[in-house]
């Protein structure tokens with residue numbers, strides 16, 4: 001009886017036929033629609049969903065988001081709790097293995113990641129090929145893809161042990177490549193990893209060490225960066241993660257799949273938004289100019305960067321934690337004057353009918369750039385700072401997909417809107433096509 005209740009009955013008005021399909025976990029299977037046909041020659045019904053607005057492409061137990069209530073949980077733990085009590089590597093372990101590590105497991109995990117931070121020397125030569133003005137995201141994406149050539153064993157994607165080995169390599173080497181890309185833009189010598197330091201301290205060491213024998217980051221700033229990494233570690237099926245799963249579904253090695261996911265992240269609608277927020281705050285300049293800027297947004301001149309989200313239709317919980325972290329950072333660094341413009345922008349936008357009606361709230365990118373800039377990062381590095389921790393999420397999803405017996409190579413369908421079969425015309429007989 002209960003089983004029959006969990007079904008959907010669809011009547012096809014073209015044929016007057018009814019079909020009953022099961023509902024499982026709030027979803028019907030798209031393939032069940034295929035049996036809805038007008039006749040034996042009909043291919044069967046498809047669902048049309050540009051931009052995947054309402055299509056689940058997998059079952060996952062990694063990250064849960066309730067966008068209406070502003071909830072984000074990794075493996076069941078609220079993001080606020082993880083940001084308060086954990087380190088980034090602890091969270092990376094949680095994403096990968098499903099549970100928080102006990103002390104011994106964490107020690108082993110941290111030790112293993114720490115011992116994979118070195119890069120093959122050839123990566124240095126590879127970096128040298130880039131112009132100094134290159135965007136660090138372009139260098140990061142290329143650098144990660146280049147690792148595929150260094151580790152051919154990574155092609156062994158069906159072997160869970162090999163997968164875990166590559167996961168450790170990737171989590172470990174992302175900060176090293178990122179720091180190398182950054183130093184390249186400045187023309188500074190590359191800094192080798194320091195195994196005495198934590199994940200984020202070591203990243204800061206590789207970025208900023210000059211001639212001092214030992215680099216020591218301010219603990220408050222290292223912690224703030226760690227929190228930022230925790231907040232960015234995963235966000236279920238976003239554009240970058242979907243790319244990771246899609247490319248990975250072809251059994252491409254994880255270095256290439258991660259490069260593809262990072263390339264998706266680089267876009268200004270995705271991880272590139274934090275850089276755009278800073279440009280926007282600079283353009284606004286001061287608090288007095290905020291109302292005029294909001295007016296321009298409402299007139300459709302541009303979007304308010306760092307606002308809006310496909311999933312969150314109430315406050316993004318990460319933005320709240322970042323706003324708090326910003327104040328901690330400013331206790332050590334100088335207060336970034338852009339924060340006052342941002343706070344005013346948020347205040348006015350949240351009272352404005354347009355933003356209320358469209359359910360537009362600050363997202364994770366709204367405040368993150370301001371903190372990163374105060375910490376000394378150049379805006380071009382902001383998306384890199386997003387890509388490093390997100391690698392842990394991408395890899396957890398990749399491994400989950402590889403273990404899922406239902407998954408096959410990703411291959412969406414299309415709704416055909418082109419010409420029917422056409423007669424070939426030799427070039428001498430063709431009329432010039434109309435210019436569009």
Ligand code: CMC
Pocket residue numbers: 238268269270271272273297302303304305306307308309310311358360363364365
């Ligand atoms: N400023 C002004 N209007 C907006 C904004 C914004 N930031 N975002 C959405 N809208 C409007 C949009 O014009 C549309 O209005 P209408 O229905 O009247 O045509 C409506 O709200 C729905 O927007 P949409 O573009 O259909 O929503 P989406 O889910 O496709 O896009 C988004 C989500 C994040 C791409 C979009 O909100 C946006 O471009 N925001 C600015 C860029 C940004 O901050 N991106 C970072 C996202 S968080 C980090 C990440 O996940 O990578």
